[in-house]
Amino acid sequence: MYGIFSYDIASPRVGYRHGDFILDLETVALLGYFNPLNINPSVFAQPVLNPFMALGRATCRAVSNRIGELLANNEDALREVHDQVLIRATRATLHRPVHIGDYTDFYAGIHHAEHVGRIFRPDGDPLLANYRHMPVAYHGRASSIVVSGTPIRRPSGQVLNADKQPEFRPSAALDFELELGLVIGKASPLGQPVPIDEAEDYIFGLVLFNDWSARDIQRWEYQPLGPFLGKNFGSSMSAWVLPFHELEPVRCAGPEQHPRPLPYLQPSGPGHFDIRLEVWLNDACITRSNARYLYWSFAQMIAHHTVNGCNLNVGDILATGTISGPTPDESGSLLEQSWNGTRPLTLPDGSTRTFLLDGDRVTMRAFFAPDGHRQELGEVTGRIVG
Amino acid sequence: MYGIFSYDIASPRVGYRHGDFILDLETVALLGYFNPLNINPSVFAQPVLNPFMALGRATCRAVSNRIGELLANNEDALREVHDQVLIRATRATLHRPVHIGDYTDFYAGIHHAEHVGRIFRPDGDPLLANYRHMPVAYHGRASSIVVSGTPIRRPSGQVLNADKQPEFRPSAALDFELELGLVIGKASPLGQPVPIDEAEDYIFGLVLFNDWSARDIQRWEYQPLGPFLGKNFGSSMSAWVLPFHELEPVRCAGPEQHPRPLPYLQPSGPGHFDIRLEVWLNDACITRSNARYLYWSFAQMIAHHTVNGCNLNVGDILATGTISGPTPDESGSLLEQSWNGTRPLTLPDGSTRTFLLDGDRVTMRAFFAPDGHRQELGEVTGRIVG
The missing domain is CATH 3.90.850.10 (Fumarylacetoacetase-like, C-terminal domain)
Structure with missing residues (x-):
């Protein structure tokens, strides 16, 4: 599930809920894990999901699939960056995830x-x-x-x-x-x-x-x-x-x-x-x-x-x-x-x-x-x- | 009256309607005519009036008063920059002036x-x-x-x-x-x-x-x-x-x-x-x-x-x-x-x-x-x- 969270000095950003943790998608992107998808990491540094959603269904689906790979097998793929990208949910403040038009x-x-x-x-x-x-x-x-x-x-x-x-x-x-x-x-x-x-x-x-x-x-x-x-x-x-x-x-x-x-x-x-x-x-x-x-x-x-x-x-x-x-x-x-x-x-x-x-x-x-x-x-x- | 207009290669911006002309407020601001009001000219370079309106009633009123001064007496104050700041309305395309929340x-x-x-x-x-x-x-x-x-x-x-x-x-x-x-x-x-x-x-x-x-x-x-x-x-x-x-x-x-x-x-x-x-x-x-x-x-x-x-x-x-x-x-x-x-x-x-x-x-x-x-x-x- 996707949402908007902030923590410590980190301003509101896009996260993916994973059990007791939240995956910080801007950091994941900046570290290159989304490189094959050709997505500008800045869409994850926003206080609402709208720019990410606007990438379209195929891209969002590809991001979800990639996240699934990264989080599979006890997060093996992310082991070296675990503390950078996985934030304990209890540390986070959650925000309204969407700028609502109508x-x-x-x-x-x-x-x-x-x-x-x-x-x-x-x-x-x-x-x-x-x-x-x-x-x-x-x-x-x-x-x-x-x-x-x-x-x-x-x-x-x-x-x-x-x-x-x-x-x-x-x-x-x-x-x-x-x-x-x-x-x-x-x-x-x-x-x-x-x-x-x-x-x-x-x-x-x-x-x-x-x-x-x-x-x-x-x-x-x-x-x-x-x-x-x-x-x-x-x-x-x-x-x-x-x-x-x-x-x-x-x-x-x-x-x-x-x-x-x-x-x-x-x-x-x-x-x-x-x-x-x-x-x-x-x-x-x-x-x-x-x-x-x-x-x-x-x-x-x-x-x-x-x-x-x-x-x-x-x-x-x-x-x-x-x-x-x-x-x-x-x-x-x-x-x-x-x-x-x-x-x-x-x-x-x-x-x-x-x-x-x-x-x-x-x-x-x-x-x-x-x-x-x-x-x-x-x-x-x-x-x-x- | 305030609105959003574009013309020629100029992107949508805030204008003030003056008879058959539209006063280009970004240009007016960049030329220093609003200097006493201490307003960032960029609020006039927006495709909606919202940033201007959000300056508050007193500031908007002061802008209106200043515009009134500039346009008084057959636009004497603007004579030297007339062609830069006053755009014939027939040249302009008008846009929805406001980003509407609800x-x-x-x-x-x-x-x-x-x-x-x-x-x-x-x-x-x-x-x-x-x-x-x-x-x-x-x-x-x-x-x-x-x-x-x-x-x-x-x-x-x-x-x-x-x-x-x-x-x-x-x-x-x-x-x-x-x-x-x-x-x-x-x-x-x-x-x-x-x-x-x-x-x-x-x-x-x-x-x-x-x-x-x-x-x-x-x-x-x-x-x-x-x-x-x-x-x-x-x-x-x-x-x-x-x-x-x-x-x-x-x-x-x-x-x-x-x-x-x-x-x-x-x-x-x-x-x-x-x-x-x-x-x-x-x-x-x-x-x-x-x-x-x-x-x-x-x-x-x-x-x-x-x-x-x-x-x-x-x-x-x-x-x-x-x-x-x-x-x-x-x-x-x-x-x-x-x-x-x-x-x-x-x-x-x-x-x-x-x-x-x-x-x-x-x-x-x-x-x-x-x-x-x-x-x-x-x-x-x-x-x-x-």
Whole structure:
């Protein structure tokens, strides 16, 4: 996994996570280990991954392969320079790995959408008419996306009181949302849709993503133009970006899609991935879900996003929306777990939660295990401060 | 007005519009005319205004004053270097003047909101319950904002056919939206709301903004999360940014606000501006409106946007939403002018429009005249291509 780290007097730079160590890729490059790849070492001396990602999928893949060779066999190849290039992770500070151009949040988790529909429209069809025809999405705020570990300040805002009058106060319905984020590694020009079978070429890698939400602020503001202050006080992304090609062993079919989507959303092969997801609230694992539960695939999201000519830039983030499973303990938000606050959750320490309290820490983890060998994605964690 | 221009072999750089000429500010600085201000000339040798704007309001104001001195009295001060520093505008290519971090679109034009409400909810209250309590807004797409003059390609997408089934085709309801855009010139940190009486300090200047909209795509996609592909195929901004302080002579009171907004939205003085706005469709002026019609002021937009701790960055754009007046010929969109296509507009050439046709050119102009002396904002124009 790639990320941005600094340590001691070394300014932020590109690193590759290797167990308890981080491989300093600028130093590796300066020492000549990437010479066959003909890469300017300065792309690794940047405070964001964007210049590296912009080298293109083939080059990034070649770097990953070369790193794999260097780190194989107990790092034999690097033995003489071990202390120069492998930095103990505990010494490092991690930074937001990407300069984010635009951030889009999808709504591709169908169980989440169904749960939300049942909570807020108990008498109607839980899914709106468009849901099975297109990956619904909205634009989010890029500026307030922070790296894992950054504290999240409880937002204040307008919420309706018991008399249905707006008042200004701290949110009393602060929530998390369990999502994956695609990091875009290839630009698409304005006016040119990305065909669905080329869509995955635009993905550099994946992060875990927590789209913190203030449900009470959101409820009062969101008609008719969608979520705004209920979301844009902060979102958290993991510090480490998993290169997309590493997911190939767990590629799988997604749910059957009825009705069949329009041709621009029909891929020629499976585009889902068997990635297990967990949410930990303080010391308790309260959710186990899976990326397979997404209704729409990554490729479908990209094809839809660009079908009107909207352009993508390197560093854009496309998040999936909350990934819930069908049952309450597979829910990717407290809104669902507590059924909008009506069914408090009991934690192992005996305390209960409807929404998050100050001091609560939410940690999301993800892993996949193609042949029993567990591979982690970068975790995303954040603690609520009042 | 400030913008980014290139000419002959000169790469994109900061210019100041002066009638039919553009003052090349890098050259002015290199020739020493800004020496008393202690500014590195390189801020003017950039392809975006961001480094200049980031110098802060006082410095930008001092530059404006100095430019005013240099250009006064028939440019006496510049006579000997006239050909070096004053470039005929017809020689120049104009570029998008700002690197845009995030783009937010408000809904602050109350007549527009009322018209839309009456069109789509004829039996209900035209304004939703939250409208008079907060400046409703949503996040837009920054990547697809283009400079005035850039052709706009008609987007295709999912729209409902006569049988209420989605089909994929070019939008048949392409529209413009007459807006102003605030260009943010000062960053606010994450977690720290901007008090309303400091909010205007964050505005570098104003542009005219056309938030092109595909109504048929928007109508099918926008529930429950707001507009997405119906908007993000392109927005146009004027090439020239009017420094905010130049509007001071036309500051005025806005509409009375009932109910009185919450304290964080109560300014201590007037925050509206008497700016006259026009929309031209090909050769016909079809709309005359005014920025005074906005319900929410610029300062209220900024205070609301940041009240939950959301941060602003230099180069963000906050657009007002469509600015319509109460009558049809003051409407800032064809949706309103044609009442959702039911009342076609007749142009001087005898043709009619409900929405835009391929080949149509939409030009927005704005001016203010504090003492009869007409001052223009930069125009924004774009032509629809199929």
